[in-house]
Amino acid sequence: MKRLFALIAVAIIVALGPLQRAEAADAPQTWPFSVPAESTLPTGALGEAIKLGQKVVTDTQSHAKAYVGNGLNCSSCHLNGGTVAGAAPFVGLWGVFPEYRSRSASVNALQTRINDCFERSMNGKALPEDSPEMIGVLSYVWWLSQGVPTGIDSAGRGFKKILAPATPDKARGKSIYAQKCAACHGVDGAGLDKPDGSYLFPALWGPRAFNIGAGMARLDTAAAFVKANMPLAQGGTLSDQEAYDVAAFFTTQARPDLAGKENDWPKGGKPKDARY
Known part of the structure; x- marks a missing residue:
């Protein structure tokens, strides 16, 4: 009887092997x-x-x-x-x-x-x-x-997605920006220069910032970046809501346009947070 159970167990393992390998192959993998x-x-x-x-x-x-x-x-x-x-x-x-x-x-x-x-x-x-x-x-x-x-x-590719709130609050984001971001990025979002005129901290809006077609101009991308990395050396200190609020504030400020942006997503699928 024990021999029979052993044979059955082996048969089950052999039968399930390909399925387990298929499931492992289908599972997302990171290095x-x-x-x-x-x-x-x-x-x-x-x-x-x-x-x-x-x-x-x-x-x-x-x-x-x-x-x-x-x-x-x-x-x-x-x-x-x-x-x-x-x-x-x-x-x-x-x-x-x-x-x-x-x-x-x-x-x-x-x-x-x-x-x-x-x-x-x-x-x-x-x-x-x-x-x-x-x-x-x-x-x-x-x-x-x-x-x-x-x-x-x-592991760590791109930006780690965070939970989007029902309604990001731009007004609250403006307040968070003033408290947490303006010291480096400027009250006007123009960044902070070194004595030689090069950037110490980059602009978030205005003529010297990324244009409307950049990934960072999108709300979800900007919020994920802020959550993980900002304020500098203090990543993870803002809540998901705060990250979305401040991203909603700075991504909607004036910035350079992108010629040809109407050609993006020609087969559909444009994300809801695209600025155009």
Whole structure:
């Protein structure tokens, strides 16, 4: 009898094995977030390209100024050079592109995604795909993605979604902004300059800010970023409601327009928080 039960148990395990494997394959997978050590930078031309890419990301104003139309750097949103989980990090991105995007209704290469940021968040123009700046940024993303399997998101990709309140309160958001944000970003949202005229803290609205087509101009994206990362070094101290309130305030302020925005989401699916 014991032998019979054992055989039945084995049969059940064998039968369920494919189902369990299928369920595991269907389950969302992420890879632990990890930033490579500087000591792993390769030498030679590739290492130099990676270093240039890092400079383009962290000091875009100096290293890709010809392609920027405002006062921001890539690291204004991709914090610490794209190495902070929950702040749109570059870690792992190399292996998840090409990727379909509903905004363009097409499969985008990583170069296209990078240029989206230059044209929208930087309110500028696209990098030539064979330019040293583009090759540098691609090399930097490649290096940051070392060890992350192809096709698997790194934990902390993008911005962690938070619970949207029934009604964000812009008036309350204005008050929160004055208390928590204005010291760095300015009462008028114009940011704070260094003595040399470059940004110490970026503008959130006005002519030197991201344009209306940027992801950060969307309420849900901005609220998620604020919740996880703001005030600087105090991420997580605002409630979901407060993050949405302050995002509702600053995302609806005047900012540059985007030419051709009417071509976005050509097959539908435009999110409700898009500004146009």
